[in-house]
Amino acid sequence: MRPSYQEDAAAKPGFGHAHHDGFLLSSPYRSFRTEGCQEVITHAALGGERSDSAFQKQVRQAFARARKAGIAHPILVGAIPFDTRQPSMLFIPRRHTEIDRSHWLTEAHRASRTGSAPSVLSVKARADEYGYQSAVAQAVRDMREGKLDKVVLGRQLLLDTAQRPDAQRLLARLMAQNPDSYHFSVPLPQGTLLGASPELLLRKQGHQLWSTPLAGTARRSDDATEDRLQAQALQHSLKDLHEHRVVTQAIRQRLSPVTHQLHIPEHPEVMPTTRLWHLGSSIRAEVKAADEDALTLACRLHPTPALRGFPETEAAERIARLEPEDRGPFGGIVGWCDDQGNGEWIVAIRCGVVGERGIRLFAGAGIVADSDPASEWHETANKLGTMLEAFGLDSDRLMSVATASYPSSSVCQEHHAS
Numbered sequence: 469m470r471p472s473y474q475e476d477a478a479a480k481p482g483f484g485h486a487h488h489d490g491f492l493l494s495s496p497y498r499s500f501r502t503e504g505c506q507e508v509i510t511h512a513a514l515g516g517e518r519s520d521s522a523f524q525k526q527v528r529q530a531f532a533r534a535r536k537a538g539i540a541h542p543i544l545v546g547a548i549p550f551d552t553r554q555p556s557m558l559f560i561p562r563r564h565t566e567i568d569r570s571h572w573l574t575e576a577h578r579a580s581r582t583g584s585a586p587s588v589l590s591v592k593a594r595a596d597e598y599g600y601q602s603a604v605a606q607a608v609r610d611m612r613e614g615k616l617d618k619v620v621l622g623r624q625l626l627l628d629t630a631q632r633p634d635a636q637r638l639l640a641r642l643m644a645q646n647p648d649s650y651h652f653s654v655p656l657p658q659g660t661l662l663g664a665s666p667e668l669l670l671r672k673q674g675h676q677l678w679s680t681p682l683a684g685t686a687r688r689s690d691d692a693t694e695d696r697l698q699a700q701a702l703q704h705s706l707k708d709l710h711e712h713r714v715v716t717q718a719i720r721q722r723l724s725p726v727t728h729q730l731h732i733p734e735h736p737e738v739m740p741t742t743r744l745w746h747l748g749s750s751i752r753a754e755v756k757a758a759d760e761d762a763l764t765l766a767c768r769l770h771p772t773p774a775l776r777g778f779p780e781t782e783a784a785e786r787i788a789r790l791e792p793e794d795r796g797p798f799g800g801i802v803g804w805c806d807d808q809g810n811g812e813w814i815v816a817i818r819c820g821v822v823g824e825r826g827i828r829l830f831a832g833a834g835i836v837a838d839s840d841p842a843s844e845w846h847e848t849a850n851k852l853g854t855m856l857e858a859f860g861l862d863s864d865r866l867m868s869v870a871t872a873s874y875p876s877s878s879v880c881q882e883h884h885a886s
């Protein structure tokens with residue numbers, strides 16, 4: 469199905485609107501919203517790390533057409549799915565308006581206090597606790613037999629709501645609850661992809677590049693002492709350090725040929741989100757060649773082993789076999805680039821797709837040979853908690869509920885078929 473972006477939607481600042489067909493991103497680097505659509509790009513991003521690929525040629529041609537049509541500084545925005553063989557969901561907007569992030573956050577706080585969260589009628593999942601843990605156990609067996617090093621296994625929840633959830637109100641709640649994350653709202657054929665992700669795949673400005681991969685997780689605590697102990701335990705957890713090192717090694721291998729002064733810290737830091745601690749690495753580099761732009765570099769990195777695993781082929785094969793549904797945009801990337809090579813791409817996690825009568829959520833966990841199936845199940849529940857909280861739901865209570873399988877008429881079905 470082709471995206472049907474509304475042409476020339478009127479500028480709608482603020483959160484008081486039920487629908488917004490533009491793209492929104494809030495980041496410490498650049499925050500903006502878009503209006504209208506000049507051109508849609510659905511070409512699959514596979515091979516996009518090469519500037520002579522069909523995908524990159526299409527993007528350059530689209531930029532040229534946009535400039536010819538009078539857009540002086542066009543940008544490309546949208547999402548690239550987890551599986552880069554699938555169609556991209558990108559477009560060049562007619563206009564984009566920069567937004568002051570701190571002002572936006574203040575406004576989100578105010579908006580999040582008005583109105584109530586949409587009422588959830590039921591929560592369904594294809595992978596129940598037993599199914600998810602069996603998949604993890606299978607992957608662990610394969611890793612102990614030396615067949616692969618790491619695989620990220622995800623699961624999805626489907627929340628049925630009485631009415632269409634108000635995506636902008638949900639975004640406001642997500643922003644208020646997770647002020648330090650990247651926030652996004654992306655119009656997709658199957659609904660609106662909303663999220664509060666902590667993970668930066670890549671930012672490029674001029675020749676400078678930054679990436680902050682995350683892998684390794686612990687739950688935060690309301691008790692300050694306990695919270696600190698959790699962070700310390702994560703920093704020394706051999707299992708999590710291994711899970712993280714697989715990611716930084718792959719990034720080193722992928723960036724080395726195209727960068728100099730590649731700096732990857734020897735030890736990851738412990739980085740907080742509102743609910744979780746993660747191991748994260750602040751990576752910096754300088755790009756060698758001018759034709760290595762933000763989009764080619766994002767295609768070179770995506771998906772990292774923080775979302776797929778290692779080795780790539782073995783991990784992809786396990787995901788296809790062990791995850792009951794297609795990820796679609798989940799675990800993909802969301803962001804923008806301009807025609808000067810700058811841009812920013814965020815990993816599409818802690819997010820959901822808002823459809824007509826509900827929302828579909830995703831969370832994954834990195835599995836290594838030392839993983840414990842029950843802990844990974846709880847980790848995915850905690851990650852799902854970021855979105856569930858925007859609905860005023862408690863992930864602990866939901867874990868026992870989320871066992872019913874999807875009915876055939878489930879909302880967001882087209883997402884799976886796409």
Ligand SMILES: C=C(O[C@H]1C=CC=C(C(=O)O)[C@@H]1O)C(=O)O
Nearest residue numbers: 682684685774817831832833834
């Ligand atoms: C795959 C997800 O998280 C990734 C990012 C941070 C930590 C992760 C982990 O510890 O497994 C994952 O690699 C998700 O939130 O769905």
